[in-house]
Amino acid sequence: MTPRPLGQTGLTVSPIALGAMHFDGIDDEAVVSRLLHGALDLGITLIDTARGYGRSEERIGRHLAQRRHTFVLSTKFGYGVEGVPDWTYPCIVQGVERALRVMNTEVIDIGHLHSCPLHILQRGEVTQALADCVRSGKLRVAAYSGENAELAHALADDRFASVQCSLSLVDRANAAQRPALGSAAKGLLVKRALAGLAWARSQRPDDFCEGSYWDRWQQLALPDVGLPWPEVALRYAAGQPHVSSVLLGTKTLAHLQAGIDAVQRGPLPAEVLAVLDDAWGRHGRSWPGIV
Numbered sequence: 001m002t003p004r005p006l007g008q009t010g011l012t013v014s015p016i017a018l019g020a021m022h023f024d025g026i027d028d029e030a031v032v033s034r035l036l037h038g039a040l041d042l043g044i045t046l047i048d049t050a051r052g053y054g055r056s057e058e059r060i061g062r063h064l065a066q067r068r069h070t071f072v073l074s075t076k077f078g079y080g081v082e083g084v085p086d087w088t089y090p091c092i093v094q095g096v097e098r099a100l101r102v103m104n105t106e107v108i109d110i111g112h113l114h115s116c117p118l119h120i121l122q123r124g125e126v127t128q129a130l131a132d133c134v135r136s137g138k139l140r141v142a143a144y145s146g147e148n149a150e151l152a153h154a155l156a157d158d159r160f161a162s163v164q165c166s167l168s169l170v171d172r173a174n175a176a177q178r179p180a181l182g183s184a185a186k187g188l189l190v191k192r193a194l195a196g197l198a199w200a201r202s203q204r205p206d207d208f209c210e211g212s213y214w215d216r217w218q219q220l221a222l223p224d225v226g227l228p229w230p231e232v233a234l235r236y237a238a239g240q241p242h243v244s245s246v247l248l249g250t251k252t253l254a255h256l257q258a259g260i261d262a263v264q265r266g267p268l269p270a271e272v273l274a275v276l277d278d279a280w281g282r283h284g285r286s287w288p289g290i291v
């Protein structure tokens with residue numbers, strides 16, 4: 001995979017990343033180890049995790065400490081530090097220190113505020129804490145993860161050098177935040193690119209996000225475009241302007257390989273994009289981004 005720049009941070013990342021949110025469900029450490037090592041062996045150079053993803057951070061630290069220098073490590077902060085209120089200055093600073101310990105590393109490459117609400121962003125304290133962690137060398141890149149007005153706030157704040165947001169066939173609101181989002185100025189990591197696999201589900205999922213995506217998928221009623229939907233979804237996301245990487249949340253190396261293969265085929269053909277744009281224009285314009 002040809003590496004892409006993470007905005008102007010000086011880091012480069014593979015266009016498909018391993019999203020480490022889902023594998024907390026795997027109990028066998030040998031399976032987790034094979035998945036993590038296998039991802040790196042496939043050429044993945046970015047792994048995304050979070051404080052809130054169960055054992056994910058700890059397992060990355062346990063299994064990949066020897067290969068730490070070969071990949072960009074991204075995680076998220078803002079909550080879950082014992083004895084410290086969420087979304088405060090000490091919660092960020094101690095959260096970074098905790099993550100360094102748990103992930104067995106001396107520096108974290110990308111640290112996101114994880115869906116930090118707008119009024120807290122406006123207070124400024126947690127953004128400053130993240131910036132101070134960059135200054136002290138514990139963190140390379142201060143980043144924001146979220147959507148809509150919160151994302152707009154982060155895009156306008158120079159202290160954030162990278163952002164993470166939803167962007168998919170059924171969730172394009174964040175793309176409307178161009179030119180800031182679609183400029184090369186900040187790194188851009190895409191989550192939820194597979195739209196909750198809405199095309200593959202016969203019934204509406206209970207989960208809020210997946211259920212909302214399923215509703216949208218029914219409304220868009222996209223015709224068959226002659227390519228498998230996972231491929232369309234990944235090529236759509238990876239083909240958006242200045243996307244640094246698409247986070248693929250998989251527990252199987254075969255799906256990771258399929259994602260890599262899809263993105264290697266390049267952006268979608270113009271006629272497929274036209275079909276997607278037409279449906280979005282008729283139904284999706286007012287739909288907000290979903291976290």
Ligand SMILES: NC(=O)c1ccc[n+]([C@@H]2O[C@H](COP(=O)([O-])OP(=O)(O)OC[C@H]3O[C@@H](n4cnc5c(N)ncnc54)[C@H](OP(=O)(O)O)[C@@H]3O)[C@@H](O)[C@H]2O)c1
Nearest residue numbers: 019020021048145191192193194230247248249250251255
């Ligand atoms: N910042 C945030 O708030 C936030 C929120 C959500 C996600 N994220 C990040 O984004 C990553 C991706 O998460 P996501 O929820 O957006 O998941 P996703 O990558 O959109 O989809 C994951 C699901 O798709 C399946 N899948 C993957 N490749 C497939 C293929 N080729 N064919 C069929 N099914 C396939 C996976 O099943 P298998 O396991 O069987 O492959 C899994 O069930 C997360 O790991 C996390 O790093 C961040």
